[in-house]
Amino acid sequence: MKIQESMIFKIKMVLERFWNAFWTLLITIYVFFYHKITGKSPEPVSTIQIPRKLPDVIPEEIMIIHGNNFQNVTNKFFKDTDEKMSESGSLALKSEPKNVEVNVEIGKTDSTVYRKVPDKPEVENLSIQFSGFADLPSGSQEVVSEHSTTEFSTEFPKALLSPTQFEEQVQNLKIQHRINMDQMKLESAENLKKSYMKFREKLAKDEEENEKELRELDREIEEFEKETRRIIEEKLLEIRKMNLAFFQCLLLQRKWEMDEKKFSKFLDSIREPISRLKARYSLFEKVLKTQKRGKKEVLKRELTSLHGSTYYAYQSVYEGWENIKKLSETFSDRIFLFILLKTLVNVSDKLFNILNSIDNFMNRKRSLEHIREEFSKLEAMDIPQTCRLREQSEIEPLDTLNFRASPRFYKISSSVKITEV
Structure with missing residues (x-):
């Protein structure tokens, strides 16, 4: 062509x-x-x-x-x-x-x-x-x-354009493109530096706020534990007195209706440590959500404190079971005592499982989810009130009088140190 x-x-x-x-x-x-x-x-x-x-x-x-x-x-x-x-x-x-x-x-x-x-x-x-x-x-x-x-x-x-002029224009375009690319890189580096500085400022601000929240939580936890120890000691002393008074009432063969108020206080003294324990567990979860750095150390400290609160609750329930067991042996025809025995054994075993799950976590045998699962099974209302105990006594089968089970006994592990006041 x-x-x-x-x-x-x-x-x-x-x-x-x-x-x-x-x-x-x-x-x-x-x-x-x-x-x-x-x-x-x-x-x-x-x-x-x-x-x-x-x-x-x-x-x-x-x-x-x-x-x-x-x-x-x-x-x-x-x-x-x-x-x-x-x-x-x-x-x-x-x-x-x-x-x-x-x-x-x-x-x-x-x-x-x-x-x-x-x-x-x-x-x-x-x-x-x-x-x-x-x-x-x-x-x-x-x-x-x-x-x-x-x-x-x-x-x-x-x-x-001649070939020489065309080549010159191409070279000029290349030089201009290189200048533009260098300028873009410089601007990109400046923007990256500004973004990094903003990120560092925001991170520092978040860390400061986090530290402030942790200090508030530490103060709240310290006050809570101090109040808890005081209440538990008072309740344990009150439980002992109530048990003695209730035992004396039964020895005098007084009617149940006359001593219901005193017995209600006895049940409240067992229920109170469990309520305090649930509140302490809520604080524990709040600390875990707030903490961002040094989580292992904080987790270990909080679990140790939570273990102590759980042990105090377990101790009050176990001691209550021992007192009711003595009464049931003396008054074997009082069915409400055996109903309460079954309840205390059940609650005591739940607290035992919580203590055991914390020990296993400390020894890296179980996960934190296992602790959460055991706490979800525990409720303060597991300890019945006198009105519910009376209603249940009317429908409870007589086989309950043969109940002889005992709660599992917890022995403090060497990995957890409990300091009593």
């Missing part, structure tokens, strides 16, 4: 040369005969510009035009050339290239640039001067003048 288009282009150039030579010869003959007839030597008044040399081959840059653009450009070029030459009959031919814009692909990018095909080889103008024009008739001079001002333009693509 390229060879065929090149041949057509060469043929057109040859025809154009013959056409220019024909007009030159015609003008020369006209001047010669005018000189013979008039005998005058005309002054040179016009210059005919004829291309000395035209391109013999199609410039290489034209070959990169997309699709049929090359064919359209060459057809337009030769069509305009033929029309201008046929209409003007010009005596003075002047080469005036026009700019033709073509699409050129660079590399593999999608972007296109508009370039003008370089006008190589260059066209040199040959000036031919004729004498005898000064004495030409006015009509003839007008004809010559008319032909002199007529332009013969060849629409041949001319380059906008």
Whole structure:
């Protein structure tokens, strides 16, 4: 396809040369005969510009035009050339290239640039001067003048950028791109530094707030444990007194209704340590949720404290079971005593399981979830009130009088140290 288009282009150039030579010869003959007839030597008044040399081959840059653009450009070029030459009959031919814009692909990018095909080889103008024009008739001079001002333009693509200039622009773009990338990296580093500083400030603020919350919790826990130890000691002393008074009442064979109020206080003294233990466990969970750093040390400290509160509750229930067991052995026909024995054994075993799960966690045999599971089974209302105990005594089967089970006895492990006040 390229060879065929090149041949057509060469043929057109040859025809154009013959056409220019024909007009030159015609003008020369006209001047010669005018000189013979008039005998005058005309002054040179016009210059005919004829291309000395035209391109013999199609410039290489034209070959990169997309699709049929090359064919359209060459057809337009030769069509305009033929029309201008046929209409003007010009005596003075002047080469005036026009700019033709073509699409050129660079590399593999999608972007296109508009370039003008370089006008190589260059066209040199040959000036031919004729004498005898000064004495030409006015009509003839007008004809010559008319032909002199007529332009013969060849629409041949001319380059906008040379290869060297194009390379310079590419290098400039690369340098600019590198500068932009360095600027972006610098801005990114600054933004990263600002983000890091904000993160550190927020982290420091969070740590300060966390430390403040922990100090408040420590103070609350310390006050709670101090109050708990005081209450437990008072309740244990009260339990002993209640047990003695209740035992004396039973020895005197007093009725249940007369001693219900005192017995209710006895049950409350056993229930109170369990309620305090549940409240202490809530504080334990709150500390775990608040603590963010040094969690192992805090967890060990809190579990040790929780173990102590659990042991105090277990001790009060176990001692209550021992007292009720003595009464049930003396008054074997009182069914409410055996109902209470079953309840105290059940609650005591729950507390034993909690103590055992804490010990296992300390020895890395069980997880923290096991402790949570055991605490979820314990409720303060497991110790019945006197009204419920009375109602249950009426429907409880007589087989309950044969209840002889005992709660599991807990022995303090060496891994947990309990400090008594």
